[in-house]
Amino acid sequence: MEVRQATPDDVPYLALLFNSYRVFYGKPPDIGAAAQFLNDRLVRHESEIFVAVEGDTIAGFMQLYPLFSSTRMKRLWLLNDLFVSEEYRGQGFSKALIERAKELCRQTGACGFTxxxxxxxxxxxxxxxxVGMRLSEGYNAYGWWG
Structure with missing residues (x-):
């Protein structure tokens, strides 16, 4: 298994996984839009996308978006997407991707990821x-989805 940064060349297969991820969360399938979305993030350098590869197959992916912590006055990453194809689950791919997120934090001087x-x-x-993450029980999470 290898975890590496995704490239635009990965988008065709990555879009299939991303589509499955979205369907898992109740969204309608749209592989074309998934490919466009991922390509835009990569080309515009708007997120960091990593893939877990087994042989020639992308078994899973993770996408992180940059944020900042005002109180810590440092970069903070949002691990927004993490998905491993069903046939590769339980084999350590998710853990390897999360370890890569920790490494990204160290490389960018970030205070962590959420x-x-x-x-x-x-x-x-x-x-x-x-993998050593702590549940933030002292906070309520709110969102506005206009």
Whole structure:
């Protein structure tokens, strides 16, 4: 297994995984729009996308967006997307991707990264604790989706 930064050449297969990720979260499938979205992020340098590769196959991906922490006065990353293809789950791909997120934080001088997941995401919640992440119980998360 190798974890590396995604390139525009990865977009055709990455779009299939990204589409599956979106469908998992209840969104309608749209591979063309998924490919365009990912390509735009890569070409415009608006996010960091990493892929977990086994042989010639992209088994999973992770996308992080840059934020800043005013109180820490440092960069902070938002791990917005993490997905491993069903046939590669339970083999350490997610853990390897998260370790790469930690490395990105060290490389960019960031204070860390944050993510949100559903309370019903049992596997994800177990994974995040296994890799040393802490649940922020003292905060309420709010959103406005106009």
């Amino acid at each position: 993510l949100e997941t559903g309370k019903d995401n049992v596997i994800g919640n177990q994974l995040y604790q296994q």
